[in-house]
Amino acid sequence: AALNFTNDWAEARMTTKATYKSFSNAVVNAEIGLHVGLYGINVTLKNPVVQFNETIDYNEMFTWHDTIEEYEEALEKGLPNPILYIAEKFTPSSPCGLIFQYRYSGRYASATLTAFCCWMLANILFSMPVIRYAGYMVVATAAFIFFSMISFTTIMNVPQCVFYIGTDSFETEYSHSFWLALATILCTLIGLLVVLLDFLVPEKMKEAFSVGVDGCEDEDDSYSEGYLNSFFLDGV
Template sequence: MSFDTFRQDGLPTYYNPNQTPVTEDVLVVGFVFAFVIIAFSFFILIPGIKGWQRFFFFCRVTISLFIGASVTLSNFGQSWEISFISNVTTAYRAGRSGDMQADIGVNIGLRAVNITLKGVPEFQDGDSAAAGERVNYNERFHLGGSQGRTGFGRYAGRINRDFREAQYRGLPYPILWIAEYFVLDGEDIRWGRSYRLAGFYAALLIWLSFPLWLLTNILLTMGTLSEGFSMLLLTGGCMLGANIMYASIRYGSQLFIPFSAHHILYFSYGWSFYLCLVAGLVAVILAIGCHVLHIFFPGELEEFFGLKEEFNQNDLEFHVRPRSAKTLKENTVKRLDNNIIVKRSRRTRRMTVFRATARPHDKVAWE
């Protein structure tokens, strides 16, 4: 008898559809979570670092991960331009007479347009055009790919095909009304084309800044500071170039979508645009500042990046190879591993351990 639960007339079990709206961008949340894990993995090493190097290590990791996270989030973020209006009186969908109250929002990214429609209240009552329904939509229309042919056929652009699919699905009028502004491509109405080109070139520059950021970390870890600062300058320059390219190609400041005399969607830059701008400025300022410090204060800068180790003669004595040290003649100097120098004195018959602060091909500077 337990197998007959939720079954009627011997048919398979039927469950009601569980339609839930999209509340967060899963891809963006995943990237944030990934960088938080990386940061936590580095921060747990801080207690094992001595002295001021603990603070220096924290600064290096924080700044580097901030720039890397900004590159990734600005590339995949959906808020390069945003607009929002509340308590709009609008029609609902085909076959429904009357109006409804709703909040409408638009988020424009580099590759897609997100349109949000949420009823006020979310579960509509009997006086609304959406009576008895839950109004909470979040639809994405993709801008990627080529412009395509005019129309909605198989060779049309991606957003045209998404728009026709939305019409077949019977999405509410406010969503189709907004999406239509990005679909039209004729006369002087070419907002979709301008946003597609702006997002394409901005995304190229941001993608270029990602390997440059990786090279920056590799070069700074290897100790080649000048080359690392140059890569950091290029990273920030590409991010600022993405902002300039996006702001110059698209003409979104002219775009406004009216719903009534008092409810008009005006667009402004979102957090993705400003995150890319701030991270680019930080990278450029740090690169220029570090170049100047490397010229006037090279020793202090090497200490900040953990390239200058503290000298302890007692510790260096353990690095001396006994067999090599015994073969030393009186008043002779021999360079061993790790830039260690051993000198045997004629008077005391004892060996003294030194460390050369200069490069191997330079004159030896004794400490």
């Protein structure tokens, strides 16, 4: 589920000199970062050195559903030019069309929420005498995460929009959340292994997960114990 809400499925960053504010010739040297998530983007502009009597440290969020309103608010607040330039690239009126590409790919990549539900169900089933179905749910978890990755990779199959700031440029690349989703491979192997072992050695699997073993032993013990009537023994 964490993958669904992070803002680093794709990112780009660089350090360059750029004009700071509109209607000004002031130039700043700062690190510019673009972080793309499933629901929007984060644009950062940072430099720990004090320039123009302020510490440059901006972190602005723009969501897919309110991009126009948030971009207009950014214009009204007079945010630095690099942030406005990148945000403008993700507006519906931009010829790059980035918002449509990322919004639709992110919409299907949100299947990570379904994967989280499958994972929770798998944990519940592991505590019950249905180990095989828990394995099925682990495989289903991997399948939905894999589907999310495939959905997000479609954005890389279209012509990329290059961002030019100052004399430098950058393009987005896959980032931490995307590569973390590769844990799908491990998840698939675990699920298949659980299903296979449950077919081959079901009793051993129940013992390994402590499912249905203690109850049976207690039941056998209860049958082995009996009550002896002392009056009956005296009569004998």
